[in-house]
Amino acid sequence: MTHSENTPMPPAASDDPRESLLKAIALAGRTVAAVRPEQWDGPTPCPEFTVRRLAAHLVAVLRRIALAGRGGDVTTLPTVVEGLADTAWQEAWDAGVREVEEAWADPAVLGRTLILPFGSIPGAAAAAVWTSEFTVHTWDVATATGQLPDWDPRLVAISDAAMRRGLPAGPRDGAPFGAAVDVDPDAPAIDRLVAWCGRNP
Structure with a gap:
């Protein structure tokens, strides 16, 4: 993001949910x-998605x-971009x-109320939710394609906190997540995050 000399700078990256979101997006972009x-037609730990379809999502x-961010209702847009050719992915991204x-x-x-599929929440909270979505x-x-991303501990922590606030420990009827998977408390933070989201790390 660019700022003129007369525009107040946002908080430091560690305090600005937008910066964390953009970092999570950037890591996802590098990974895809x-x-x-x-590998495009291969399965992923997210059962409804192949690698290609997850990229389109x-x-x-x-x-x-x-x-x-422009004040619109996200439910008016599809959850997957259909017909996106592999060669067109980077440009679309x-x-x-x-x-x-x-x-x-x-x-x-960050202070405005945004409309998400599961309800209306402040922009700062929405940024944390989307940070977690991109991280997971x-x-x-990465798991589907044999990659080992360099996980940013802060992004993983933000994502874990958002998911634990938003996902119940018990039944998750209607949510696009399976039941939490038990992992060792000393497991890497990324493993604990994805296990809470129903993945088996």
């Missing part, structure tokens, strides 16, 4: 960009985040990132 052509999420940066450039978005789906893509 590293997918090899023969993440592009759709970018567009939803941008729409929310880069365009989506630019839309997010522009729509969230004003710090005031980055793990899905």
